[in-house]
Amino acid sequence: MPKMKSKRAATKRFSRTGSGKIRRTKANHSHILTKKSMKRKRRLRGTTIMKDCDVKIVKNLIPYL
Numbered sequence: 001m002p003k004m005k006s007k008r009a010a011t012k013r014f015s016r017t018g019s020g021k022i023r024r025t026k027a028n029h030s031h032i033l034t035k036k037s038m039k040r041k042r043r044l045r046g047t048t049i050m051k052d053c054d055v056k057i058v059k060n061l062i063p064y065l
Contacts, residue, residue, distance in 0.1 A: 010061035014050070022050040022058055022065070 015023050028036075029044035036044075050058065059065060 004063045006063060006065075007061040010058060011065075014058050014062065014065065016065055017049070022055050023047045024050050 013024065017023050025047050026044045029041065033041060
């Protein structure tokens, strides 16, 4: 049986932590930043851990993650 393909867009957006959780970047931090406050932009920096309900969807998109 051939290898399963992963969705390339999802592969670029999500990664796995050492403990096996799924890491994602936060939204709304790429453009139109002038009207957003510094506090809001600071909170949007970096990455966060995905919720369990969304992890199932991502695992279907990336079978070898």
